[in-house]
Amino acid sequence: MKPFVSRRSMKQYPLDLDKIADCFVAIDFETDGRDSQNGRVIEIGACFFENGKPAKTFSSLVHSVETVSPFITELTGITSEMVQTAPPEKEVWEQFVRFLGGALEGKEIVVAHNAGFDTAFLKATLERLGYSATIRYLDTVDLSQKLLPHMSRHALNVVCEELAIELENHHRALDDAVACGHILARLMSDQAALKRHVKNVAQALSKRELEIVSAIVSMGEADWGVGKSGSSVVTVRAKGKPVCSFVCAGDSFSLLANADLLEQCPWTWTFANQKECEYGLFRLSLDEIGQLEYFKPYIQASIQKAMECSFEDESRRVEWMYGIEKQTYEKIRPRLRETVLTSSYTQKEAKPVPFAQKLKIEAAKPFNLADYERGLAYRFYLTKAIEARKRRRYTPAKTFLKKAYANGLRCAELFVEIANVYQHQKQAGKEVEWLLKGASFMDAIHFKKERQLLLLRAAKRLAKQP
Structure with missing residues (x-):
């Protein structure tokens, strides 16, 4: 009987992703640049995930062609010499078929980013080498478009950046396959993703960060939300709008401020990371939580402005993040109440701090808008x-x-x-x-x-x- 490979895309959303994600295999192929019928796979990367975590991997270059075009070499870093010294195609695919196991019988879902491309090569190569299979596959591009509609692009590296997933060697098969698997693990469903974000953020907040959040939320009544980024920046929001952002480093912490706030007074400031610079933010180093009292008018004005806004003209991203941060705030509110009651940094108990003495303004570097425009x-x-x-x-x-x-x-x-x-x-x-x-x-x-x-x-x- 002539070998035949059937493939069926899983597109029913919301899908039973919790069951699918118990065990699935993420794959990625690097090819010679031709279509699936005439082209060849030059590198295979695959990773079995169990309960959302990598369990075992497969990776190999494939000696399926003699030369690799300069364009493919530029894109992937794979050279003709690397392919020529790789194991022969038949040998690699025999090992790969054994690795896939039940996935070729439809028992586990095959996952890929832009899965139509990868599964087309999977089908064509298996049939050409004499294998039959029944494949069910899921496309994480399609999934991310539905669950992250606020994003304008859904390329693998862009989605990884959005979800804080590490992708070190983009356009290398194993790295891309592992990243693809992590994307599915993060996006089981809207509700599951929301719960996971909320749980991670709530657990990630330290006692010191809770004290600072308590001091900020005690400055006014609002529909609060709290979030923490992969770079450890905690953002307190009112109705989805940022009111105050800070990052802790031991006992000290830094407040993120924009150019408008910096121009109001001389201050010790430093540039933060590149992403913060893109948004025109700087870091102000503080020693005591009580020093936040100096910024109380600024914070209260931000609260008032936020509460007057509506979501009618806002992007889906704001709504999505607002949902996560609002639920996070509700989850940590009992801990915040305890922190407020036991902390000496509440509105009634906060003691004014002599800023001129504490921050040594005479030795500080005043903010200069011209430096900002020409600098980092x-x-x-x-x-x-x-x-x-x-x-x-x-x-x-x-x-x-x-x-x-x-x-x-x-x-x-x-x-x-x-x-x-x-x-x-x-x-x-x-x-x-x-x-x-x-x-x-x-x-x-x-x-x-x-x-x-x-x-x-x-x-x-x-x-x-x-």
Whole structure:
């Protein structure tokens, strides 16, 4: 009998993902760039997940072709020499079939990001090598589009960044497969994902962080929410709007402040990480929770502004995060009540702190807006450009991009955003020109992955031109 592989996509949402995720196998293939009928898999990566955690993995390069195109080498880092010295195709696939086991009988779900691509190669290769199989598969692109509708893009690396999933070697099979499995584990269903986020955040808050949250929420009545990011930044929100963000480091903590707040007084400030700089945020180092009293008018004004807002014009992302943070606040509220009652930092008991003496303002570095515009936070302009472009306001978007470029910003994201503006204006020549310019700059500073992505975008654009 002629070997035949059937494959069926699991698209019923909400699906019984809790049952599926008890045991599934995430796969990813790197190929020679041709279609599934004529092309070959040059690297296989797979990972069995049990109860949401990796249990066993399979990874191998495959000697299925003699040469790898420069484009594929640029994209994946896999060279012709690496493929030529790899085990032969038949041997690797025999091992892979044994690894998949019940997944080829439909007992476990096969999971992939853009699964139509990977399962097409899986089906074609199995049939060509003489295997029959019944495959049920789930596409995490489709799943993320339904469960994370606030995101504009659902590429593997973008979804991983959104869900704080580590992806070190993008476009290498095993790393991509493991990341794909973690995406499914995080997105069982809306409710399950919400519960998991709430549980993680509530457990992650330390006693010191609870004391600071208590001091903030005691400053006014609001529909509170509390969240904690992967970079340990705790954000207290009122009705989904950020009121105050801070990060603890031992007994001291730093308040995240924007340029408006910094201009009001001389202060000791430092740049934080790159993402915070993109949003125009700085860190103010504080020693005592009582020092928050100095910012009470600012916090109360933020509370008032937040409570006057509605969600009618807000993105789904705000609603999603608001749901998580509101439930987190409800979960930790008993602990907050205990902290407020036993803490010396409540409104009634807080003691004023002599800031001039405590922070030694005479030795502090005053905030300077010109430094801000020319310094590390120039990525702030890029953020503004992205926001303007998404609202189809291309003139201000180009203005912000020019400012970012003039101030010395040279990252792959900047070149992509410039290309995006020209793409929307249907200026393909300019779009490709800036992508290639970005690729050249990335090559000069040895940013290999960024160069690969820019070249890939340029190649796709050129392929569409008549």
